[in-house]
Amino acid sequence: MPRPGLRSEPVAVVRPAGRSDAAAVHRLSVPFAREGALRYRPASRYARDAADFLVAETAHGDLAGCVALRARSDARGRAAAVLYNFCVAEGSQGRGIGSALLRAVLAEAAARGAARVFTATAGSGLLFLRHGFVVGGEEEAPPGWRSRLDPARGSRVLVCALT
Template sequence: MPLPHELRATPPRLRPALEADAAALADLARPFVRSGALRERPLTLYTARAADFLVAEGPGGSLEGCVGLRVYPDEEGDPGPAGVLYNFCVAGHRQGRGVGARLLRAALARSRDQGLEALYTATTGDGALFLRHGFTPATARPAPVSWVRSLDPRRNARILALTR
């Protein structure tokens, strides 16, 4: 049986989420929803969009991080196929250990594999991890129209973009 410090030292395994992970995704997001860093999403969304998510699974099988990548096909007024990274969170005990960077790199690779011309995210934080990976502050104008309409202006989130 691994000791607690060994569990922390073992890097989590990255994998696509499954529908069966929906409750664990919601549980992982809950502290971030309470703090205002993430929007609350219903369990049905996690179930219906499980395929959007990459997860970091700890050695004991618990989810220690996740990021969703939603693909938006060309919509009227959009410059091309784009993706939105959402619900990006890492459990408190895994923060500062590279889990978020690994998840972000995997999501970026997935977006390249899908031929996305641009990626967007909205953050209420400083966005430092995104900025270190090539994202820049952006306006809502070039982002997918339906995603922009879904943003809550009361959250005062910054939009960041990565274009290829």
């Protein structure tokens, strides 16, 4: 939901990222990693994992945000996905870009057959909650992924049921 007083910035496209987007996604993500909101990843990792990412571009062609999705099995072996590295450029926050990315990544997860999408946040999680996520689900989250959560940052698990 856009913030009051901010003009909504149209997203020209939410599209799959390519390896050529890796440097821009890295630049977008670094400030969030510095703040502790994201796990730091080197630029080479973004290039390697480019197929996991969706990016949002403004009508002017600027990269405004990104989100990654990786298929996993939950603790019971059911098809699931993990949403990670979700960020929106500071100047684009509150303009509906995060919502556009979140809608697109949830549609992608459903298209891939995931029954649930898990994410973790050290923030409020309000955007996730507005899009159907609920707090909890640690015991159902993919086992390998759970061990990477950072309790020192106050990470919480959120889950969205797609089916």
